[in-house]
Amino acid sequence: MTANPIAAATDTPPDVAQAEAEAREADDLLAALEERVRDGDDQVTPQQLAEQRELSGFAKLRAEAARRKANRAAAKAAAAEQAAAFAKAAKLLDDRADTTKLAATYENARTALAALVADIDDYNNAVTEVARILRAADAPEEGRASRKAPTTSLDFWGTPSVSIEPGKTHRPMHTGPFLATLLGEITHQVHMPPGSTAFERDSIHDIAQRHSDQVRGFLDRAAEVAK
Template identity: 50%
Template sequence: MTTTNRPEAAPAVEQAEQHAAEAEQALTAMEERVRDGDEDVTPAQLAEARELGRFARLRAEAARRKAERAAAKAAEKERARLTARAVTLVEQDADPAAVATAYEQARTALAALVAAVTTHDNALRQAAHLLRQADAPPITHYVPVQRGEHKFEEVQHAPASRTAPTVEQGDSAALSLETGRTRNAVGTGPTLATLLAETAHQHDVAMPAGESAFTAAPIGDHAHRHADAIRRFLDTATQQTPEGTK
């Protein structure tokens, strides 16, 4: 919150300062008349003008101090409001235990995803190996095609069925049980990378100031920098009492 040494002048302060300025001008004019030899100005009038000017300055100072006290009181009230709001936010929404619970749930879900992908990919690799041993034909083949005067070969999917599958040659985990539909291994790494990238795109996945965006650096780099701090946070969070005492 920005503060200044002098609060913005209130109407009462401006009025008091105007009166002080007018009294100062009146005194100056009266003193000038005396210097010019005006014998109608008496010492009593001059003294009264001085006292009126001094009193007006005191009233202006009083008004300014009153405004400063009011501004200070308002500033203190605003500080108290902001502080109370900050404390409320921490107590209501900053819940390390909830973060730790969600972290464990996400880790369990990711482990299940990795296991499902691994099972899927291993089944395809083993099935492809068996089909190659059984001399299953390749998934695609070249078919001569003539269009007008031009002859060329066009890649087409070979007929495939559950009783006559086709398989990618080499070591690829790709096969087909239905013409035109190829089944491929997906890979745990690509699956996790895609999931994390989609999450970062759909949600506000923030990194500390000055660091690369979440998707702009290898996951290992981010983990190397922050794994210890995250682990300490989670360890502390799971040690909280039921009442949430840190």
């Protein structure tokens, strides 16, 4: 329900205040004449009483007319303000809520992420294949051979690592930590959609926190090699 713009106003419009004051004054004069009659004042005539009653009624009508006029003016102003707000909202939606652009950006991001995942898979497959070749060639385990010899080893989970050059070890990188770190770096704090559970939110944060150093280290080393 829409609130009455006059009732909600802090200050009464001057013309309304004046008309209401005149109505109160006329009503007070009528009450005073009636009280004089009750007290037995013979100076008050029926004509005076009738005239004052008529003036009081007319003053009340004028006050009501002023209130209605003010209400109409306020309603008109509110309607104009509402129309301006609607127009502003529509323009903002047209100017900035571009679903076509958003969809295109999404597709570009998906393509880029798909390329990232494919590159991670290629890297992992290459490391795994190199490890297989080195094991087949009886390459020594890391830390047990000359610093100039290629090495390979398996960690606790069976993940291989290889080193062709001293100090340059390669091991597969899981896709999840890459994507979680990427999201964390872009948004700093991933805002999940309404209704998402704390587990869904925390899982991304936890993955990013656990693996961001590893991922960033990998990327930094790759950047150094590219120089």
